[in-house]
Amino acid sequence: MEKKKIYLCLAHMTEAGLEGKYIQEAFDTNWVVPLGPNVDAFEKDLEAFVNKSLLDKRVVALSSGTAAVHLALLASGVEAGDEVLVQSFTFCATSNPVAYLGAKPVFIDSESDSWNMDPALLEEAIRDRIAKTGRKPKAIVPVTLYGMPYDVDRIMAIAEHYDIPVIEDTAEAFGSCWKGRALGTFGRFGVLSFNGNKMITTSGGGALICKDDSERQHILWLATQARESYPYYQHDAIGYNYRLSNICAGIGRGQMTVVNDHIAHHKHVYETYREGLKGLDGIEVHGNPDKRYDSNFWLNTITLDPNVHVKGQEEAYKTQPARSDCEPNDNVEALRTWLDARGIEARPLWKPMHKQPIHKDALAYLNGVSQSLFQVGLCLPSGPCVSDEDLNFIIQTIIEAIG
Ligand SMILES: *Cc1c(COP(=O)(O)O)cnc(C)c1O
Numbered sequence: 001m002e003k004k005k006i007y008l009c010l011a012h013m014t015e016a017g018l019e020g021k022y023i024q025e026a027f028d029t030n031w032v033v034p035l036g037p038n039v040d041a042f043e044k045d046l047e048a049f050v051n052k053s054l055l056d057k058r059v060v061a062l063s064s065g066t067a068a069v070h071l072a073l074l075a076s077g078v079e080a081g082d083e084v085l086v087q088s089f090t091f092c093a094t095s096n097p098v099a100y101l102g103a104k105p106v107f108i109d110s111e112s113d114s115w116n117m118d119p120a121l122l123e124e125a126i127r128d129r130i131a132k133t134g135r136k137p138k139a140i141v142p143v144t145l146y147g148m149p150y151d152v153d154r155i156m157a158i159a160e161h162y163d164i165p166v167i168e169d170t171a172e173a174f175g176s177c178w179k180g181r182a183l184g185t186f187g188r189f190g191v192l193s194f195n196g197n198k199m200i201t202t203s204g205g206g207a208l209i210c211k212d213d214s215e216r217q218h219i220l221w222l223a224t225q226a227r228e229s230y231p232y233y234q235h236d237a238i239g240y241n242y243r244l245s246n247i248c249a250g251i252g253r254g255q256m257t258v259v260n261d262h263i264a265h266h267k268h269v270y271e272t273y274r275e276g277l278k279g280l281d282g283i284e285v286h287g288n289p290d291k292r293y294d295s296n297f298w299l300n301t302i303t304l305d306p307n308v309h310v311k312g313q314e315e316a317y318k319t320q321p322a323r324s325d326c327e328p329n330d331n332v333e334a335l336r337t338w339l340d341a342r343g344i345e346a347r348p349l350w351k352p353m354h355k356q357p358i359h360k361d362a363l364a365y366l367n368g369v370s371q372s373l374f375q376v377g378l379c380l381p382s383g384p385c386v387s388d389e390d391l392n393f394i395i396q397t398i399i400e401a402i403g
Contacts (some may be wrong), residue, residue: 003342006168008299009383011201012262014254022250024207034063035248043207045256046192051184056380057185057209058216060254061244062223065171065193069141070097071206071242072167072189075215076139078103083133083363085125086152087117087143087169088352089370091326093193094143096167101308106137107354107364109396113289115373116150117142123158125365126327140166140169143208144183145350146297146379147199148286150283152178152186161188167191172207174199175296177265184209194248197383199262199298202248247309263296269382271296276395280402282308286377301349303376310334310401326355329375336378338401344394349377 013019022038031037039061046059062068078084080102086095088107098105108125111118122140129137131208142150159166166187170176172193173183185189190209194202221227226239244252268272274285286373304310313334317327327333328348339346351374354364381394384391384400 003343004061005345006381006394007345007383008347008379008381009197010260010385010386011169011196011203012258014258017184017254018257019251020255022253023247026246026250031246034241034243034245036249038077038246038249039244042249042256042362043200043242043336046252049256049259051188053181054183055185057190057211058213060208060210060216060219061249062206062208062242063162063244064204064242065191065195065198066093067223067240067242068171068189068191068193068206068208069094069167069169070100071100071219071240072191072221073084073103073139075218076167078138082138082273083129083135084139084141085122085137085164085392086141086353087145087366087368087375088354089145090143090169090351091171091350092353092356094141094172095359100294103138105353105359105362107352107359107362107366109274109364109366109368110370110373111144111151112369112373114147114148114150114293115286115370116148117155118367118369119151119154119158121365121367122155122368126158126162126164128251128365136164138164140164141169143168143169144176145174146290146301147296149173149176149183149295152183153292156186163313165189172298173296174298175259177294179292179317180294183323188215194255196251199266199296199313200252200259202244202252202255204334204382205244205252207244231293258262265384266297266300269386270295270300272388272391273302273380274394276303276391277398278398280308281305283398283402294358297382299379301377301379303373304329304332304335304378306376308402310338311403312338324355324357326351326371328344328377332376332378335398335401339394339397342397344397345381347379349374349379
């Protein structure tokens with residue numbers, strides 16, 4: 001029998017098929033539009049989830065996490081020509097919306113324990129930009145890479161000191177906490193994503209956590225073509241068509257009934273990798289730096305010391321010569337192809353934005369951390385479809401590769 005491929009993180013529907021039930025309800029009541037009962041109920045579920053520590057944040061469901069970043073920047077007053085301080089070590093959806101607005105991303109490197117925005121570099125960048133341009137950057141966008149919190153206390157203290165709004169890109173961190181409180185509830189806005197590979201899915205979708213109802217109303221207005229309440233169509237501002245479909249929200253309602261199971265599973269996968277790989281010199285599973293951090297372990301990641309020998313590493317880039325000036329090390333590429341040949345998907349870490357050709361002219365405040373991590377890191381299968389049997393197989397396959 002052919003073995004099934006083990007993917008990083010595939011969508012996983014409820015056993016009871018609740019997603020289908022909510023979608024059917026939408027059809028039966030003819031709410032086949034980007035608003036309706038599923039959207040309202042999904043937003044209530046999301047609010048209950050992020051407000052567990054007695055907060056009163058409001059949530060707007062949107063068509064994607066990228067749309068959420070875009071609207072958060074817009075509502076923070078980012079305009080063409082403005083500078084926005086963005087974590088460099090991330091997926092392009094964090095910084096692309098800065099470009100949509102004609103603004104300029106200024107990239108900030110990471111610290112080595114959380115892998116997220118380095119507070120010292122952030123402060124240096126703020127001071128330097130004010131000194132050189134006479135203007136403050138318009139927003140700060142830290143990211144919670146692979147679900148790991150950034151140092152919320154230090155980043156928020158700096159943001160408050162300079163009075164610059166924070167947009168938390170917590171697209172990967174649904175269910176992660178900082179000192180017991182949900183990520184995405186600390187900044188002016190928090191971004192969520194429900195793409196097919198995230199902690200829960202709506203097939204495609206996202207949301208913005210807002211600090212209060214008036215902020216929520218403003219985002220809602222922007223997301224629905226900035227329509228004024230007239231009997232006819234009257235527009236005083238440019239809007240967007242970014243609301244979540246009532247069909248997709250039905251999937252989200254079903255998924256919210258198993259979100260805690262998903263999070264528990266991702267954490268179990270982390271524990272299993274940590275146990276299984278702990279005897280191996282030079283291989284490290286990325287974990288919470290200390291007790292304040294509570295990652296959802298959306299994707300589990302390992303780093304490989306350059307001294308670890310992986311079978312076939314001499315051939316790693318022979319068939320496919322270097323495609324850019326910054327690639328994972330030979331042993332990392334060899335481990336990736338070794339796993340791939342055995343039906344296991346593994347992927348390099350996000351390539352830092354300051355190393356991307358599209359951003360070659362962007363300003364960046366660097367310490368080398370994100371580039372070094374990119375060269376030594378790999379993401380391993382972590383999603384709800386990955387069984388204990390799969391995990392044992394993955395761990396054994398890694399051990400064979402370096403044996
Ligand atoms: C997935 C992701 C997004 C965007 O979400 P979409 O819903 O795919 O648009 C934004 N930022 C990060 C870091 C992500 O991983």
